[in-house]
Amino acid sequence: MKRLRRPRRMPIDPYIILLLATVGLAALFPARGVAADVASGASTAAIALLFFLYGARLSTREALDGLRHWRLHVTVLACTFVVFPLLGLAARGLVPVILTDPLYQGLLFLTLVPSTVQSSIAFTSMARGNVPAAICAGSFSSLVGILATPLLAASLLGGSGGGFSADSLLRIVLQLLVPFLAGQLLRRWIGGFVTRHKKVLGLVDRGSILLVVYTAFSQGMVQGIWHRVSPVRLGGLLAVEAVILAVMLLLTWYGGKALGFGREDRITLQFAGSKKSLAAGLPMASVLFGAHASLAVLPLMLFHQMQLMVCAVIAKRRSHDPGASAISAPEPAGASRTAVGTGTRSG
Numbered sequence: 001m002k003r004l005r006r007p008r009r010m011p012i013d014p015y016i017i018l019l020l021a022t023v024g025l026a027a028l029f030p031a032r033g034v035a036a037d038v039a040s041g042a043s044t045a046a047i048a049l050l051f052f053l054y055g056a057r058l059s060t061r062e063a064l065d066g067l068r069h070w071r072l073h074v075t076v077l078a079c080t081f082v083v084f085p086l087l088g089l090a091a092r093g094l095v096p097v098i099l100t101d102p103l104y105q106g107l108l109f110l111t112l113v114p115s116t117v118q119s120s121i122a123f124t125s126m127a128r129g130n131v132p133a134a135i136c137a138g139s140f141s142s143l144v145g146i147l148a149t150p151l152l153a154a155s156l157l158g159g160s161g162g163g164f165s166a167d168s169l170l171r172i173v174l175q176l177l178v179p180f181l182a183g184q185l186l187r188r189w190i191g192g193f194v195t196r197h198k199k200v201l202g203l204v205d206r207g208s209i210l211l212v213v214y215t216a217f218s219q220g221m222v223q224g225i226w227h228r229v230s231p232v233r234l235g236g237l238l239a240v241e242a243v244i245l246a247v248m249l250l251l252t253w254y255g256g257k258a259l260g261f262g263r264e265d266r267i268t269l270q271f272a273g274s275k276k277s278l279a280a281g282l283p284m285a286s287v288l289f290g291a292h293a294s295l296a297v298l299p300l301m302l303f304h305q306m307q308l309m310v311c312a313v314i315a316k317r318r319s320h321d322p323g324a325s326a327i328s329a330p331e332p333a334g335a336s337r338t339a340v341g342t343g344t345r346s347g
Contacts, residue, residue, distance in 0.1 A: 055183020
């Protein structure tokens with residue numbers, strides 16, 4: 001039996017380092033007074049810009065063309081918006097022994113956000129899975145998540161999640177849905193520009209998310225909420241997230257086999273159905289949780305790095321499976337960067 005080589009190093013997303021540096025900046029120099037008002041206004045504008053660009057990038061026609069593989073896409077959506085939330089609800093029993101209530105709310109929110117796009121595609125390509133299906137699965141998840149995540153948050157988090165109310169719903173519509181729809185409507189005229197300048201606009205994406213993180217963690221520092229989080233609690237959170245990720249990876253792989261999917265489709269299901277989008281989740285948390293967003297996004301940030309590290313190892317092993325085709329599936333632009341850098345931009 002051929003012995004599989006281990007990856008030379010575990011992938012660490014450089015963007016996670018930038019996110020952690022931003023958290024450190026907010027801890028040392030939190031925005032206060034007028035500066036906080038300016039940061040909050042800029043963050044609101046950045047979130048609207050993010051979702052406008054999401055809408056301008058997303059090809060609805062390509063997503064609809066993928067409906068012929070509807071069983072796989074429905075299964076991915078069920079994993080993302082049904083199975084994940086059920087695991088999040090089950091984790092309620094860990095409060096207060098392992099998780100504090102604020103950390104649990106963040107963990108539950110993590111289970112409600114859409115799947116990744118770019119990293120799912122890149123890992124699927126690396127593992128020689130069904131890349132076109134991964135593209136469609138990510139597109140469907142993004143589209144559904146615009147409505148499903150806020151609605152699920154309203155149902156499952158309620159008032160404890162940051163005061164979800166009619167005002168919160170209005171903010172979601174104005175900050176997320178309206179810009180997204182505007183991007184979709186204008187895609188016919190600006191789609192070419194967005195495609196030609198995707199690298200520059202990718203930097204805009206990342207800079208906007210860093211601004212959202214800085215604003216959220218500044219509010220947390222000013223309110224002193226970080227005094228409620230101990231290293232033991234963080235360790236417990238990591239352990240719970242590791243269990244959730246393991247359950248989803250096993251369920252998507254062996255569940256796909258039970259449903260009769262072939263190897264390539266099972267790979268797509270595993271990578272698209274087991275991951276959560278940091279890029280979509282951070283702005284949504286800022287809108288939904290307001291001043292409590294810093295603790296709400298912490299579980300998502302940790303899970304994001306964990307899923308990248310684990311899935312990179314799995315994808316490498318899958319690429320050497322005896323059943324893998326001799327020729328790799330078509331690799332999307334940017335996928336060769338092992339998804340470590342791309343996962344945060346659009347996923």
